[in-house]
Amino acid sequence: MSxxxxxxxxxxxxxxxxxxxxxxIQVIGQRGYHGFTIQELAARCGLTNGGLLYYFGSKERLxxxxxxxxxxxxxxxxxxxxxxxxxxxxxxxLSLARVRKLFRIIVEREVGQPELxxxxxxxxxxxxxxxxxxxxxxxxxxxxxxxEFSRMVAPHVEHPRVVARQIxxxxxxxxxxxxxxxxxxxxxSVWDDTVAALFPARTQPGGQERESTAS
Amino acid sequence: MSxxxxxxxxxxxxxxxxxxxxxxIQVIGQRGYHGFTIQELAARCGLTNGGLLYYFGSKERLxxxxxxxxxxxxxxxxxxxxxxxxxxxxxxxLSLARVRKLFRIIVEREVGQPELxxxxxxxxxxxxxxxxxxxxxxxxxxxxxxxEFSRMVAPHVEHPRVVARQIxxxxxxxxxxxxxxxxxxxxxSVWDDTVAALFPARTQPGGQERESTAS
DNA sequence: CCAGTGACTGACCAATTAGTCAATAAGACG
DNA sequence: CGTCTTATTGACTAATTGGTCAGTCACTGG
Numbered sequence: 001m002s003x004x005x006x007x008x009x010x011x012x013x014x015x016x017x018x019x020x021x022x023x024x025i026q027v028i029g030q031r032g033y034h035g036f037t038i039q040e041l042a043a044r045c046g047l048t049n050g051g052l053l054y055y056f057g058s059k060e061r062l063x064x065x066x067x068x069x070x071x072x073x074x075x076x077x078x079x080x081x082x083x084x085x086x087x088x089x090x091x092x093x094l095s096l097a098r099v100r101k102l103f104r105i106i107v108e109r110e111v112g113q114p115e116l117x118x119x120x121x122x123x124x125x126x127x128x129x130x131x132x133x134x135x136x137x138x139x140x141x142x143x144x145x146x147x148e149f150s151r152m153v154a155p156h157v158e159h160p161r162v163v164a165r166q167i168x169x170x171x172x173x174x175x176x177x178x179x180x181x182x183x184x185x186x187x188x189s190v191w192d193d194t195v196a197a198l199f200p201a202r203t204q205p206g207g208q209e210r211e212s213t214a215s
Numbered sequence: 216m217s218x219x220x221x222x223x224x225x226x227x228x229x230x231x232x233x234x235x236x237x238x239x240i241q242v243i244g245q246r247g248y249h250g251f252t253i254q255e256l257a258a259r260c261g262l263t264n265g266g267l268l269y270y271f272g273s274k275e276r277l278x279x280x281x282x283x284x285x286x287x288x289x290x291x292x293x294x295x296x297x298x299x300x301x302x303x304x305x306x307x308x309l310s311l312a313r314v315r316k317l318f319r320i321i322v323e324r325e326v327g328q329p330e331l332x333x334x335x336x337x338x339x340x341x342x343x344x345x346x347x348x349x350x351x352x353x354x355x356x357x358x359x360x361x362x363e364f365s366r367m368v369a370p371h372v373e374h375p376r377v378v379a380r381q382i383x384x385x386x387x388x389x390x391x392x393x394x395x396x397x398x399x400x401x402x403x404s405v406w407d408d409t410v411a412a413l414f415p416a417r418t419q420p421g422g423q424e425r426e427s428t429a430s
Numbered sequence: 431c432c433a434g435t436g437a438c439t440g441a442c443c444a445a446t447t448a449g450t451c452a453a454t455a456a457g458a459c460g
Numbered sequence: 461c462g463t464c465t466t467a468t469t470g471a472c473t474a475a476t477t478g479g480t481c482a483g484t485c486a487c488t489g490g
Contacts, residue, residue: 013467030344034250038448051468053449118343125340128333128394129245142395162408165392165400166385173384179343180357185380193377198412225437225486253478264478266438274478 017055020045021069024062029119032126033063033134060133067137070116093155100195102152103167107191110175114183121176142168156199163198170194232270235260236284239277244334247341248278248349275348282338282352285331308370315410317367318382322406325390329398336391357383371414378413385409 011019023044027036038059042052056062094102110117127134149164157163174194178187226234238259242251253274257267271277309317325332342349364379372378389409393402 011467016467030346032247032249032341032344034247035341035344037446039446047467048469049448050450050470054467057449059448122340122343125337125391126247126250128337128391129247129250131245139395142392159408162405165389165405166409166412169388169392170381170384171388172391173386173388174380176340176343176387177357177380177384180354190377190380193374194381197381228437231437252476254476262437263439265440265480268479269437272479 013055016045020052020055021066024066025070025115025119028063028066029115029122032122033059033132034126038062063133064137066119067134070120073116094152096156096199099152099156100199103195104188104191106171107188110171111178111187114179117175118179121172121179124172153199167198170198231260235267235270236281239281240285240330240334243278243281244330244337247337248274248347249341253277278348279352281334282349285335288331309367311371311414314367314371315414318410319403319406321386322403325386326393326402329394332390333394336387336394339387368414382413385413 020041024041027041027044030036038052039049042049045052052062056065123134124138126132127138129135145168146161146164149167150160153163153167154160170191174187174190178185235256239256242256242259245251253267254264257264260267267277271280338349339353341347342353344350360383361376361379364382365375368378368382369375385406389402389405393400
């Protein structure tokens with residue numbers, strides 16, 4: 001048995017690492033980077049601070065690991081999106097319907113992983129401080145996202161970068177509202193309304209077919 | 216001389232209190248509630264932690280005082296807005312142009328007080344945690360704002376509460392972007408675009424926008 | 431000029447913090 | 461079986477935390 005013995009009193013290191021990361025997402029998502037303590041996180045994983053520090057050398061490196069981890073998981077979606085952008089469209093131009101669908105996928109993903117959503121909402125604000133260890137990360141990230149959104153909507157709107165900003169703002173803003181009331185309204189349906197308003201069906205001027213009445 | 220002696224080695228208590236609050240807005244706006252320390256804040260005000268704690272009994276009460284202080288300052292605007300809502304309109308219904316103008320005033324206010332904006336952006340996210348001392352404050356606040364926005368746009372849109380949510384999300388989201396890049400884009404102008412998209416001129420696309428472009 | 435009020439210090443405290451490290455036990459492997 | 465690697469503890473540290481408190485100095489009102 002090289003790995004994965006059937007009965008082990010000791011956790012598999014990979015599994016443990018993941019377990020720590022998952023717990024960290026929850027804890028930091030609640031208390032923030034400044035607010036959480038290593039001991040608290042360690043206890044939640046059933047080990048001591050020393051044990052936790054064995055995996056991630058310091059609090060800051062733990063944070064970075066989380067961000068990388070998230071990037072890894074997210075890249076799946078991003079790349080899928082990118083492929084959709086390239087493949088399912090002629091010369092890289094997405095149809096309006098396709099754009100809508102992509103944004104819907106994004107929101108559905110968010111709703112499906114509320115802990116991760118919360119983590120990023122909290123960290124993103126905390127990292128407004130240039131001295132925050134995640135500041136640069138979110139700076140780059142935002143620039144990337146705006147670039148990507150901008151490219152997506154470029155064929156369909158007048159000022160793509162402004163629209164990209166607005167979309168991102170709406171995504172983040174609505175997400176934070178949703179988190180604050182602990183999911184008390186239907187984020188996806190509000191988002192559908194939003195998309196309908198942002199990219200109105202051109203054929204019928206008065207046409208706003210979807211309905212949603214939240215909160 | 217009952218108050219305000221011309222030469223005083225000791226600060227006037229009221230002035231000092233304000234000074235502390237101002238400094239606290241900056242410090243907490245940077246590091247967050249969990250991240251800042253009383254000693255740091257005290258030092259910035261030129262006194263010791265004990266001296267600062269003399270004014271506000273505890274870290275938490277200091278935070279609450281700040282929120283109240285902000286509410287006090289903000290209420291001026293809010294009430295002005297409310298009066299506009301009631302006075303300058305027939306039976307409390309605001310014209311579209313008036314609604315636009317009000318939102319513009321809000322954004323201009325934000326831009327004019329970036330420290331306060333930052334403080335609220337940071338705290339709002341930090342306070343997603345139900346255990347955060349400011350959690351309830353922001354819960355109530357958001358509900359109030361949505362109510363008010365909802366009332367404002369009610370005559371002009373189909374689903375006022377959803378639109379109110381969207382507006383608030385845009386305000387907060389754009390503000391955070393603006394803070395992140397340290398004011399590197401023109402928030403007011405982006406907002407103008409946003410308003411134009413949200414409340415399109417019904418008669419002709421590209422119609423009236425004369426009154427709102429000047430500041 | 432003097433007593434009293436109140437702003438503020440400096441020294442202190444107990445608790446908590448991130449991080450270190452030697453010792454150890456659990457499993458892998460020959 | 462015995463040795464090697466490695467995950468983990470437990471005891472520790474040095475620094476920092478929010479908060480307390482007695483004393484003190486600056487003013488104020490009389």
